[in-house]
Amino acid sequence: MKENPRGRYLKISEKTSATRSTIIVPFNGIAWLIDILNYYVTFDDQRRDDFDDLLGNLGRIETVDSVKEKDSRSSRVLDDLSDFDEFFGGF
Known part of the structure; x- marks a missing residue:
């Protein structure tokens, strides 16, 4: 978890040898993200x-x-x- 003047957020990054891909999930969206991931895991x-x-x-x-x-x-x-x-x- 990180925080800036807009609020708390989760930063998820994937780094390869050439690029980095990042998504930012606002704090109030983390539960939704977990629900979606759990749905597809199960x-x-x-x-x-x-x-x-x-x-x-x-x-x-x-x-x-x-x-x-x-x-x-x-x-x-x-x-x-x-x-x-x-x-x-x-x-």
Whole structure:
């Protein structure tokens, strides 16, 4: 957690050898972010198939990886984050 004159926030960064990607989550949005992450960590196979079908119609994508077991990795793709709130608002 960090704080500036506007309030508290969570800064999440991914750094590669060439770039750094960062998202800022305001304090009042952290519970929502955790709920969304928990939803996708625990969703069943049918919802996963529906999600994959929906993503086939989207443009630019981001990949989200999750690991269920030691040697099992699963990847999901997300739309451009500018539509993140609209896309996930129904869940």
